[in-house]
Amino acid sequence: MVIRKCRLCWRPVTPCIIGLCLGITFSLIYVPFISDQRCSVKTDEEKQLELIKLRETKSLHVQERFAGPPPQAAVPDSSQKRTQQDNNADNINKKNEPRLKLQGQGNGHESIPVGPPASGIKFHKMARPRYISTELGIREKLFVAVITSPESLDTLAVAFNKSVAHHVTKLVFFTNKKSMNYAWSGMTVIGFSQASSEHIIPLLILKYLGDHYSNTFDYYMFVSDKTYVRGEKVFDLVSDISVSEDVYMGAVQKDGKCTLDGGVIISQSMLAMTLKKLKGCYNVQKEMSMEVVLGQCILQSTGKSCKKFAGDQTYSYLQVAELDYDNMQILHNARLKPSIAFAPMPDDISAYKLHKYFCQMDLNTTLQEIERTKEEILYLSQFAPGGKSSLSWPVGVPEPFKPKNRFDVIHWQYFTATHLYFDNDYSNEKVLSGVNKLDVDEVIKLAQDKLAKKYKKRYTFSRLVNGYRRFDPYRGMEYIVDFALVDNVEKKTIEKRLHMVRPLGHVEIIPMPYVTENTQVNLILPVSDEDKNELGSFLDSYAQNCLDAGDNTNLLIVFIYKNNSHLLDEDKFYVLKSMITYYNNKYHKEKIRWVNYETASVYVPDLMLMDSVSQHFLPESLLLLSTVGMDLATEFFNRVRMNSILNWQVFFPIGFWQYKPNLIYDKRPYPTSIDLKRNVGHFDVYSYEHSSFYNKDYQDARKNIPAKEVNSHDLFRMFLKHKKVHVLRAIEPTLKHRYKTINCIQSSPRYIYERCRIRRLEALANRSQLARLIFEYEEKMEKLKMKKKVIFKADESPAANSKNKKKTQKS
Numbered sequence: 001m002v003i004r005k006c007r008l009c010w011r012p013v014t015p016c017i018i019g020l021c022l023g024i025t026f027s028l029i030y031v032p033f034i035s036d037q038r039c040s041v042k043t044d045e046e047k048q049l050e051l052i053k054l055r056e057t058k059s060l061h062v063q064e065r066f067a068g069p070p071p072q073a074a075v076p077d078s079s080q081k082r083t084q085q086d087n088n089a090d091n092i093n094k095k096n097e098p099r100l101k102l103q104g105q106g107n108g109h110e111s112i113p114v115g116p117p118a119s120g121i122k123f124h125k126m127a128r129p130r131y132i133s134t135e136l137g138i139r140e141k142l143f144v145a146v147i148t149s150p151e152s153l154d155t156l157a158v159a160f161n162k163s164v165a166h167h168v169t170k171l172v173f174f175t176n177k178k179s180m181n182y183a184w185s186g187m188t189v190i191g192f193s194q195a196s197s198e199h200i201i202p203l204l205i206l207k208y209l210g211d212h213y214s215n216t217f218d219y220y221m222f223v224s225d226k227t228y229v230r231g232e233k234v235f236d237l238v239s240d241i242s243v244s245e246d247v248y249m250g251a252v253q254k255d256g257k258c259t260l261d262g263g264v265i266i267s268q269s270m271l272a273m274t275l276k277k278l279k280g281c282y283n284v285q286k287e288m289s290m291e292v293v294l295g296q297c298i299l300q301s302t303g304k305s306c307k308k309f310a311g312d313q314t315y316s317y318l319q320v321a322e323l324d325y326d327n328m329q330i331l332h333n334a335r336l337k338p339s340i341a342f343a344p345m346p347d348d349i350s351a352y353k354l355h356k357y358f359c360q361m362d363l364n365t366t367l368q369e370i371e372r373t374k375e376e377i378l379y380l381s382q383f384a385p386g387g388k389s390s391l392s393w394p395v396g397v398p399e400p401f402k403p404k405n406r407f408d409v410i411h412w413q414y415f416t417a418t419h420l421y422f423d424n425d426y427s428n429e430k431v432l433s434g435v436n437k438l439d440v441d442e443v444i445k446l447a448q449d450k451l452a453k454k455y456k457k458r459y460t461f462s463r464l465v466n467g468y469r470r471f472d473p474y475r476g477m478e479y480i481v482d483f484a485l486v487d488n489v490e491k492k493t494i495e496k497r498l499h500m501v502r503p504l505g506h507v508e509i510i511p512m513p514y515v516t517e518n519t520q521v522n523l524i525l526p527v528s529d530e531d532k533n534e535l536g537s538f539l540d541s542y543a544q545n546c547l548d549a550g551d552n553t554n555l556l557i558v559f560i561y562k563n564n565s566h567l568l569d570e571d572k573f574y575v576l577k578s579m580i581t582y583y584n585n586k587y588h589k590e591k592i593r594w595v596n597y598e599t600a601s602v603y604v605p606d607l608m609l610m611d612s613v614s615q616h617f618l619p620e621s622l623l624l625l626s627t628v629g630m631d632l633a634t635e636f637f638n639r640v641r642m643n644s645i646l647n648w649q650v651f652f653p654i655g656f657w658q659y660k661p662n663l664i665y666d667k668r669p670y671p672t673s674i675d676l677k678r679n680v681g682h683f684d685v686y687s688y689e690h691s692s693f694y695n696k697d698y699q700d701a702r703k704n705i706p707a708k709e710v711n712s713h714d715l716f717r718m719f720l721k722h723k724k725v726h727v728l729r730a731i732e733p734t735l736k737h738r739y740k741t742i743n744c745i746q747s748s749p750r751y752i753y754e755r756c757r758i759r760r761l762e763a764l765a766n767r768s769q770l771a772r773l774i775f776e777y778e779e780k781m782e783k784l785k786m787k788k789k790v791i792f793k794a795d796e797s798p799a800a801n802s803k804n805k806k807k808t809q810k811s
Contacts, residue, residue, distance in 0.1 A: 143216070156345060159352060222263070230341075246267055247266060252306055374395045398475055412469065451485070467482070480499055539580070542632055601747065625692070652729045659679075
């Protein structure tokens, strides 16, 4: 009975015991056969030593298996095997070591491995390029060389530039005339004075490429300005070809040669081979055409002829000389759509017509792709969480911005056909004008077209009832409009509401010229009678923040004598001028200068003041118009240096102006610093007193203002009319200005006077502070009235008592 119970208990574990016994048995039998092989367990110290050795190799991995020597007659023992394997490992590690190719070593066989240098070995400092793309051999994609002439430079060349320049990497025009006046900005034109005849222009272009762009681009295209080229097609063509191929392709003619009218494309490798034997190409006959000279030079240098194919791409060219451009018969040609180049163009008008057709065709294709994408999104949305109801409208546009708190809520602006309401926190109503008027008119027009397309001619537009708009940073401009429509069928007026969205376009980074923070800033400080009391504090601040800190700045103070006050016997700025002399002597530097400006009027126009100041500076000088109440900060000067670009951009910062101290502070003394808080000050959007620009940009813009309009223009309006520079108007937190009493001059232009009045109203304090002051004033006046009443009653009480006594006596 006991044996039976034991058998039942051991039955489940019996297979495990049997398997364990068999495993141990087979292991003991197999040990003699592997005794000669390496089998060792490494200690922690051995592992650390091995890691140190691997770290010194600078390699990521070390091969664990190595090819041994060829089999020998006698079998080596285990120690010999280990020695051979270690030697093989060292040899392979040395081959896999990364090596630096030092400067001056041509083939790199003498390069040395990376790691700490051995004693006694001197290493040359390797000069690395500025950009990693240069070190890796990454080039730009496409360079287009356009052969033009002085006669067609203003017509066909301009049309070519407008249609192709924004699609390719680099576009340069070449002609056989030099020192010409090129009126079109944005075009790079190279003239060859040594070109005795037109047939050697392609060779001069090759030489120019060898001197400037021999290793910068992957592909180079040569074409005539009489050709219309689809720039995006050409760029896509070369993008799909491997850069390792020797490409020489173009518009192949019946004689097997490529014509410049259709375009010729060569790769960088072909250009390099051509440049090596370029001198032998100049022995050409004058009767040869430019495409023959170019083709013969490339053929002699590389031994390859022009082809229509490269990789799996085909260069399509359509000759359209026999077509009538007036009726645009070319648009019905079946070979039009796949073609890349079209030539010859009779004039620039034909090129513009052809370009318009292709733009319209690309637009229609894009719209069709958008509709297909919308259908795919709608179809796939049913399988997404939430189904089709989870989609936002319009399809493909991000969802509306969801505010996290009440401060992030985007408010709607209410508008009608004539007025705009609640445009900002300080405006309740204003007349629609400028871009706001254009925006509302365009929305109304698009809404009418949409209703007419949907309901045919059933409804007639009557008027705009309500309109709302807001800017959503995720979506763009949103509009909700209510229209009163006349129903032509039922003869009654109804209202329709439309929700419209103007989505944000593709965000692009605008390339800007390179500027540094080392440019010298020249501060221009106008000082009049009302500013002379604060000039001493300004000079102390300038000495502390600029002279002591060694900032690269200069200061020019302009003392303004109004109403012919310079004719007086006593100079009212004498003390201030002596202070300037004191600071110059103290720092042994002529960093502070002063000049006088004399006028018979009270109002001093900006342009007249700057005309006298501009003469004291070079054209390349950076000027900064300042005021005596501004805080001088190095960070602000750096912002000025970065935002003011010669021949490109001027800067009009919006500074933070302090409110009147006795209205915003309860106790004295007032703080010496200005904090960026809504109860301390505000960003004055109506202030244009601070600006920075280069003297040359001012002089160029000043030429466009006639003498009779000088008094009616300020600097901001002048630069807005000057189309060659951008005007940057932005909030600048580092520009802080202390409170200043704003005096509006009635003789100034009307728009400047009205702007000054608004500034004066907003410069005292914010709304809540002004309201509190009014309430305090009313409470104070109520207390005074109550006090007067009490005093008046107290004075009247004895007289009333005497009257009462007299009445009692009479009675």
